[in-house]
Amino acid sequence: MSRGRLPERLQVWIDARKRHRLSHAHVQMARELGLNPKRLGKLDNHGQEPWKRPLPEFIEHLYLKRFGKRRPDVVVSIEERARLEKDKKALKREMKRRRAGDDGQG
DSSP, X not given: OOGGGSXXXXXXXXXXXXXXXXXXXXXXXXXXHTOOGGGHHHHSOOSSOTTSOOHHHHHHHHHHHHHSSSXXXXXOOHHXXXXXXXXXXXXXXXXXXXXXXXHHHO
């Protein structure tokens, strides 16, 4: 999918993934934890802060603490999630159109 076709709420996660060099699994974990993609820079270790964990490791630590497992069972990329949402929306639109057509013939 091209950049212009994704909703802004998903595009910010793609930008954060590229900026902070995160994997699809790390992005999904951060989303499930409710982290703000625009604030990940504050959590990221810039080498000058030796007490901080690297961002991927920090996300894994929080995820393990909250959910009791290292990674999500099924990892879905942002692009794939956007495609699934688009397909689901199209299916709902089609079902609604069919119901409206059935009601008019009765």
